[in-house]
Amino acid sequence: MAPVDIADSVPYSERPEWSDLTPVAQYENIQPLAPIFYNPDYKDATDYFRGVVKTGELSPRVLDLTETIIRLNPAHYSAWQYRYQTLIATKSSLADELILTNELTRIYLKTYQVWHHRRLLLTLLNDPLPELPFIEEILKVDVKNYHTWSYRQWLLAHYNREDMWVQELPLVERLLEEDVRNNSAWHHRFFVVFERGGADGEDTVRQELAFVKEKIALAPNNLSAWNYLRGILDHKHLPYSTQADFTKLYVVSSIALNEESVVDLENPRPSKGAQLPSAAAIEFLADVYEAEGESGLSKAVELWRSLADEHDTIRKKYWEYRIREATVAAPD
Amino acid sequence: MSWLPRSTPIDGYPTKTSDLQSETEDVLVSHLPREDTPPVLNKNPHLQFLVRNLVQGFPARYTSQDASQPWLMFWTLQCFSTMQVGIDPNNKQRAIDTILSWQHPDGGFGGGPGQAAHLLATYASVCSLAIVGRPGPKGGWDQIDREKIYKWYMSLKQPDGSFIVSTVGEVDVRGIYCLLVVAYLLDIVTPELIAGTAEFIVSCQTYEGGFASASHPYFAAQPDEDASPHCLPFPRPNLGEAHGGYAFCALASWVLLKPFLPEGSSLNINGKRLLRWLVYMQGSEIELGGFKGRTNKLVDGCYSWWVGGEFALLEALGITGHHDRSESDAHTDGNDEAWADVDAFKHFTDSLFNRKALQEYILCAGQHPAGGLRDKPPKNPDAYHTLYCIAGLSAAQHRVFPSQARRRQLEEAWASDGELNDRLRKTAFVEALSWLEEEGTSKVIGPSSNRVNATQPLFNLTATHTEGIMSHFYHQTVPRWIPTKAP
Ligand SMILES: [Zn+2]
Numbered sequence: 001m002a003p004v005d006i007a008d009s010v011p012y013s014e015r016p017e018w019s020d021l022t023p024v025a026q027y028e029n030i031q032p033l034a035p036i037f038y039n040p041d042y043k044d045a046t047d048y049f050r051g052v053v054k055t056g057e058l059s060p061r062v063l064d065l066t067e068t069i070i071r072l073n074p075a076h077y078s079a080w081q082y083r084y085q086t087l088i089a090t091k092s093s094l095a096d097e098l099i100l101t102n103e104l105t106r107i108y109l110k111t112y113q114v115w116h117h118r119r120l121l122l123t124l125l126n127d128p129l130p131e132l133p134f135i136e137e138i139l140k141v142d143v144k145n146y147h148t149w150s151y152r153q154w155l156l157a158h159y160n161r162e163d164m165w166v167q168e169l170p171l172v173e174r175l176l177e178e179d180v181r182n183n184s185a186w187h188h189r190f191f192v193v194f195e196r197g198g199a200d201g202e203d204t205v206r207q208e209l210a211f212v213k214e215k216i217a218l219a220p221n222n223l224s225a226w227n228y229l230r231g232i233l234d235h236k237h238l239p240y241s242t243q244a245d246f247t248k249l250y251v252v253s254s255i256a257l258n259e260e261s262v263v264d265l266e267n268p269r270p271s272k273g274a275q276l277p278s279a280a281a282i283e284f285l286a287d288v289y290e291a292e293g294e295s296g297l298s299k300a301v302e303l304w305r306s307l308a309d310e311h312d313t314i315r316k317k318y319w320e321y322r323i324r325e326a327t328v329a330a331p332d
Numbered sequence: 333m334s335w336l337p338r339s340t341p342i343d344g345y346p347t348k349t350s351d352l353q354s355e356t357e358d359v360l361v362s363h364l365p366r367e368d369t370p371p372v373l374n375k376n377p378h379l380q381f382l383v384r385n386l387v388q389g390f391p392a393r394y395t396s397q398d399a400s401q402p403w404l405m406f407w408t409l410q411c412f413s414t415m416q417v418g419i420d421p422n423n424k425q426r427a428i429d430t431i432l433s434w435q436h437p438d439g440g441f442g443g444g445p446g447q448a449a450h451l452l453a454t455y456a457s458v459c460s461l462a463i464v465g466r467p468g469p470k471g472g473w474d475q476i477d478r479e480k481i482y483k484w485y486m487s488l489k490q491p492d493g494s495f496i497v498s499t500v501g502e503v504d505v506r507g508i509y510c511l512l513v514v515a516y517l518l519d520i521v522t523p524e525l526i527a528g529t530a531e532f533i534v535s536c537q538t539y540e541g542g543f544a545s546a547s548h549p550y551f552a553a554q555p556d557e558d559a560s561p562h563c564l565p566f567p568r569p570n571l572g573e574a575h576g577g578y579a580f581c582a583l584a585s586w587v588l589l590k591p592f593l594p595e596g597s598s599l600n601i602n603g604k605r606l607l608r609w610l611v612y613m614q615g616s617e618i619e620l621g622g623f624k625g626r627t628n629k630l631v632d633g634c635y636s637w638w639v640g641g642e643f644a645l646l647e648a649l650g651i652t653g654h655h656d657r658s659e660s661d662a663h664t665d666g667n668d669e670a671w672a673d674v675d676a677f678k679h680f681t682d683s684l685f686n687r688k689a690l691q692e693y694i695l696c697a698g699q700h701p702a703g704g705l706r707d708k709p710p711k712n713p714d715a716y717h718t719l720y721c722i723a724g725l726s727a728a729q730h731r732v733f734p735s736q737a738r739r740r741q742l743e744e745a746w747a748s749d750g751e752l753n754d755r756l757r758k759t760a761f762v763e764a765l766s767w768l769e770e771e772g773t774s775k776v777i778g779p780s781s782n783r784v785n786a787t788q789p790l791f792n793l794t795a796t797h798t799e800g801i802m803s804h805f806y807h808q809t810v811p812r813w814i815p816t817k818a819p
Contacts, residue, residue, distance in 0.1 A: 026445050030433060033426040034405050035389040042395055050446035076399045078448040081500055116502040143348075144629070150545055150572035157548035157569045181349035183627040187573035190539050195569035219343040223612060224628050231539030234605070273344015314621055314686050318611040321653060321684055 009068070011041070012048040017061065023047035024054055042072045049079060058089035067100070074108035080117050094121050102134065109138055115147040119154060128159045132167055143175065144184045153191055160196075168192040180215050183224040190228065194235050208232050210265070213246055217268040220250050220278040230284070240288045247288065250274075250281030251303075279312040290326055297326060336361065337617030349628050356630050357618045359709055363697045364620065370778040371695035373725070375415060377703030378718065382408050385715060387423070394715075399443035402434055402456035407719035409463045413794050414722050414784045419464060427464045428472040431457050439480030449484060450498045455510030458517055462793055462801040473804055482520045485511060492535075492549035492568075493528025504545040505536055509581035512588045513791050517798075519805040521760050522753060523592070530589040530599055533582050535568040537601055540627060541609030542574025543582035576613055576625035576639040579606070584790050587648045591759045603649050607684065610646075613639045614685055620697050621689020622708070623724075632707045633698040633717050636724020637792070640690055643683060644767075644789035647733040653683040683731065690728040691777040694721050722784060723792055730786040731770045738813055739766040745811040761806045764790065765799060768813065 012018045025047055027035070038046075045068045052062055066083035069076050087097055098121050101114065108114045122128060135152050142148070156164055169192060175185040193208060194200050209232060215225045233240055246267040253276050270276060286303035289296030301323050308319035339357055342350040365371050386408050390397075397404055405427065412419060419427070434441045434457055440449030441457035458476065465472030488495040488511075490503060497507035508529060515521045535547040547568040572578070586601055593599060613623050615631040622631030623639040646652070698705045698721040704713025705721035742762045748754050769786040776783045788798045799810045 024446060027430075027433065030429045031426060032430040032433070033423060034386045034401070034408060034430070036394045036398060036401070036404075037389055037392050038395055038398070039392055042398075046398070053446055073395055073398050075396055076443075077450060077498060077501065078399065078442065078446075081448055081498060084500055112502060119502070120500065144626075146545070146572055146575065153569065153571045154548060157550075157571075179347040179349050180345070181347050181628045183629070184573055187538065187540075187570075191569060194539075195567065219345045219347075221341040221343055222628070227540045227627060235539060271343065271345065275341035275343050278341075312616075314614055314616045314689060315611050317653065317682055317686060318607075318684055320682070 009041075011044040012065070013044055018048060021048060021051045021055070021057075024050035026050070042069075045069050045072065046076075049082075053078070053082065058086045060090055060092075062086045063090070063092065070104065070113075074104065074111045074114060077113050080113040084117065084120055094125055097121055098125065105134075105138060106141070109142060109145055109148065112147065115151045119151065122155070123158075128155050128161070128164060131155055132164060136171065139175075143179070143182060146184075149184050149188060153188070156192070156196075165192065165196065176215065180219055181222050181224055183227075186224045186228050190231055194231075200236070205232060205236055205238075209243075213243075213266075214268050216250070217274075218271055220270050220274045220276065220281065223280055226280040226284065240284065240291060244285065244288045247281050247285045250276060250278045251285055253277055277311065279307060282307055282311060286322075300326060337364075339618055340616065352630065353628075356708070360620055360622075360631075360697055361618060363709060365692045365696050371692060371782075372778055373695060373782040373784070374699055374701075374703070375781070377701075378411075378699075378705065378722075379415065379417060379703075381703035381713065381718065382411050382715075390715070397715075399447060399450075400453070400456075401444045402431065402441060402453045402460060404715050405431065406456040406460045406463075407715040409460050410787075410792060411719050411722050413463055413797065414719075414726055414787060416785055424464045425470070427460065428470065431460050431464075432472060432475055435475070435477065436484075439477060439482075439484030448498050450501070451488070451495065451507040451510045452497060454481065454514055458514045459791065459793055462517060462791075462797045465801070467804055473801065476518065478518050478520055478805075481514070481518065482522075482525070485515070485520075485525060489525075490549075491528075492547075493530070493532035494546065495529075502546075505533065505543060505578050505581040505585060506545075508533070509585045512585055516588060516760050516764050517791070517801055517805065519757060519760070519802075521592075521756060523756070526589060526592060530586065530593060533585050533589065534599055534601055536570060536578070536582050537606070538570050538574040540574040541602065541605035541607075542576070542579040542613075542626075544570035544572040544574065545578050546571045573626060574609060576623065576635045579610070580638040580642055580645075583642050583645050587645050587790060588763070590648075591763050592756065601649075603646065603651050607646060607651055610639055610642055611685055614689070615693075617689070620693040621686050622693035622697065623690065630708070631693065633694060633705055633724070634707065634720040636690055636694055636698070637720040637727060640685065640724045641727045641789055641792070643685055644727060644732045646684070651684075652733070653731075687728045687775050688777055691725060691775075691782075694725045694728070695778060695782070723787060725782075726784045726787050727789070729776050729783060730774045732767055732786050732789055733770065734763075734766045735768040736766075738768050741811050741813070742766060745809065747808060749807060757806060761802060761808060764788070764802060765795075765810060767795065769795070 013023065045065065048065055049069055052065065063083060063086055066079045066086070069079040070083070087094065101118050101121060105114050105118060122131065135148060138145070138148050156168070168188070172185050172189045172192065175182055193204060212225055212229045212232065216222065216229065219225070229243065233243070249267060249269055282303050286300045289300035289303065304319045304323050308316040312319065340350070340353055342354070385404070390404060394404065409419070409427065433445045434443070434447070434453065436442050436449035438449065441454045442449050443453045461472045461476065467473050485495070490496065494503045495507055495511055496503050515525060532547065536543045538544050547570055549568060583606065612627070613625070613635065615622050615624060619631045622633065623635035624631045625635045625638065694705070697709055700706050700713040705718045706713045707717055739762055742765055743758070746758045746761065751757065767788050767790070774783065785794055787793060788795050791798055803810045
């Protein structure tokens with residue numbers, strides 16, 4: 001179907017092919033509160049859409065009408081829904097519809113409906129492979145768009161195909177190379193590595209720990225990376241103390257950091273530009289001490305105090321809460 | 333100003349995210365509160381902004397919200413309620429008539445007349461009717477077709493306990509939250525309706541502690557359409573990262589569903605991890621303590637409510653800023669009601685987030701000089717951000733919590749009418765109405781005229797409006813609560 005040129009389009013009320021349909025005004029017998037001042041094109045098209053809904057017509061001209069409305073207001077979920085039902089009823093080409101949806105996705109990537117329409121089409125077309133490069137194209141426009149990512153994750157979970165999964169880690173690595181603070185990319189990494197099920201053995205864990213620690217070294221105040229580190233340990237029920245030596249490198253101030261000749265691959269050192277101490281590292285180490293019980297408690301409290309009073313003052317109440325919780329907790 | 337808060341550290345390694353963060357901090361720093369002049373809530377220009385939208389209407393750029401007309405109505409009406417402004421009977425009636433024109437003949441409310449019924453539109457419509465409606469002919473409440481809503485709800489239910497938002501629509505936790513609120517308000521909660529839904533909510537929590545939009549129930553497409561899909565045991569994969577808006581909807585849903593879990597159920601969310609994630613959503617001093625919606629994203633006024641409003645909900649999980657733990661336990665099972673609540677007041681001095689800073693963000697950065705509130709400067713105001721900034725201000729000013737004493741009072745006053753599901757209905761009624769504002773502890777930054785009303789944190793309605801509509805649909809009289817002043 002050719003896209004409609006809205007600027008030149010004739011109002012539906014003046015189209016002979018629509019003369020058989022009675023348009024329905026939005027508000028007929030009431031004076032509405034909080035109305036919207038629509039432009040005439042939109043009012044015209046939606047009057048005819050209400051007319052169509054009333055008669056229940058499912059025909060090719062409805063496809064034209066709903067496309068017009070969607071282009072004027074892509075969040076009009078009823079137009080999308082009616083369009084989908086019309087596509088099915090008229091046995092229209094879903095492959096053609098996907099081509100049109102590609103265009104609409106590029107323009108309206110922030111709307112729920114365009115992504116859901118895609119998902120409905122894919123479920124019937126069952127050809128997910130070309131979707132992956134398409135999504136990457138959309139990610140270039142907005143690399144953190146929520147709908148784009150949740151759609152990609154749906155696609156992977158729904159089809160669960162090896163030839164799809166293999167493309168994911170290289171993508172994540174590229175994106176984190178570009179911007180190590182991209183939390184959507186970190187979340188996708190977690191999804192791919194740990195939520196797929198069955199693929200997260202010991203090797204994977206070692207590999208992920210090495211990966212995230214290297215990224216922390218690059219920018220030690222990046223919360224996304226620290227959250228990923230915590231995510232791995234929580235998910236695999238590994239104690240935080242396994243990362244104590246690494247974390248200790250990040251709680252000292254930059255000046256106090258001695259040059260060391262031995263390179264420890266397990267515990268990469270902070271980059272030259274690192275602004276230390278990293279508050280996230282202090283928090284992590286406090287958790288390590290807290291888990292030690294009685295013996296570590298005073299060290300944990302000291303670290304929380306330093307967060308509350310100096311390194312993370314906006315969360316003062318939270319750090320004080322942590323101190324209370326840890327110290328008030330029943331000893332046995 | 334002599335003292336400037338420090339910028340977010342970028343570790344000598346700038347990226348697109350940190351560039352955007354720095355640019356935002358450069359703008360926000362010029363809105364820092366001034367020590368000599370306390371920030372003022374400019375109620376009049378905001379009210380003018382709201383009245384203009386309500387009575388004259390919304391300008392053409394709001395066409396993008398044509399399918400969200402109930403939301404435009406709710407955002408505006410609830411702003412009035414929170415800002416302690418009543419609506420005249422004539423406009424109330426116009427509001428009722430307008431809202432009823434969105435009711436779909438097959439149940440539920442749509443985004444406008446002739447639009448398909450939608451879970452979100454139904455929440456906004458019913459909550460708007462809670463504000464302006466009344467019983468009787470033309471009053472709005474008795475014209476809601478509850479039986480049809482219930483049937484329509486059941487038609488949206490999915491095998492994993494979730495719901496699609498409309499016929500052939502998407503699944504997400506916003507829809508579930510909206511469905512549960514309406515089911516509570518209209519007294520249509522049943523075991524069948526909510527079966528499996530708590531499991532779905534739990535499965536949306538991400539490794540960061542917040543919640544995703546949805547989870548996926550199973551791997552692999554099922555070529556055999558007749559085979560009933562099998563749900564994965566936990567964890568099911570998350571669709572999307574932890575997000576403030578979804579986290580609010582998921583947490584509120586959890587609080588609404590928790591009372592109906594079978595006794596001894598081990599199902600739970602990770603409250604500790606959620607709390608940690610929530611406090612990390614608060615921006616630092618240079619961001620004026622506003623909230624963001626995701627890790628490494630920018631602060632935005634609407635998360636004042638979506639994230640700031642969640643701390644009250646945590647109270648229902650026993651996660652609280654109460655100082656004295658043993659007292660709050662005594663409070664739970666103490667038998668002297670008045671004593672128990674007085675004690676709670678005495679020991680409350682704190683919260684888990686920075687209430688002062690959040691108020692400063694809303695007052696200094698969130699207000700548009702010409703009226704209305706916004707995401708952040710220099711953006712324009714809109715109806716959505718106006719409500720959620722004001723609601724966030726309310727959450728920052730007041731401590732609202734589920735009171736044991738109020739709960740007992742409601743339980744005793746419950747008049748059983750022998751209807752089916754009497755126990756369940758009673759639970760819903762009591763759970764929704766036991767929220768109280770802690771008297772005498774509101775922390776208003778700036779002049780006392782900055783004070784806005786407290787809201788019931790599960791629904792984002794005032795206690796008065798919640799009680800009004802629920803007492804009607806549950807056929808109950810709500811006993812008067814006489815607050816005991818702190819000594
Ligand atoms: Zn916003």
